[in-house]
Amino acid sequence: MNNIAVINKNIKYSYIYLYNNINYTISLLNNLNITRKDRVIIFANNSIETVILLYAINKIGAIFTIFNTHSIIKNPYIFMLLSKILSISLFSK
Numbered sequence: 305m306n307n308i309a310v311i312n313k314n315i316k317y318s319y320i321y322l323y324n325n326i327n328y329t330i331s332l333l334n335n336l337n338i339t340r341k342d343r344v345i346i347f348a349n350n351s352i353e354t355v356i357l358l359y360a361i362n363k364i365g366a367i368f369t370i371f372n373t374h375s376i377i378k379n380p381y382i383f384m385l386l387s388k389i390l391s392i393s394l395f396s397k
Contacts (some may be wrong), residue, residue: 313383314350322356329360340365 309319338344343351344366354370361368 308354310352315352317352322359325356326359327354328365330364333360333366334363337365338366342366343373344368 306318306320308316309322310317338361342364344361346354346357346361346368348357348370349372358368358370
C-alpha cells in the first residue's frame with residue numbers, strides 16, 4: 305500500500321496517502337449530509353485534492369460535475385449556465 309500511486313508536480317503520493325485522505329474527505333462530505341445520488345458541483349483546478357474529492361464523492365455514490373476554474377476564466381457565459389443549474393438543483397430536491 306505504500307507504493308507510489310500518483311506523481312503530481314514532482315510530488316509523489318502513495319496509495320495509503322490517497323486511501324486515508326479519501327476516507328477523511330468522505331467523513332467531511334457525510335458531515336455536510338451528502339449521500340448517495342446527491343448532486344455535487346465542484347469548482348477546482350487540476351490538482352491532487354480534486355482527485356481525492358472525486359474519488360470520495362464516487363465512493364459515497366453521489367454524482368459530481370466539475371467546473372474547471374480555467375474554463376470559467378476563458379468563458380464568462382459559464383456563469384449564466386451555472387446559475388441556471390444551481391437554481392434547478394436547489395429547487396428540484
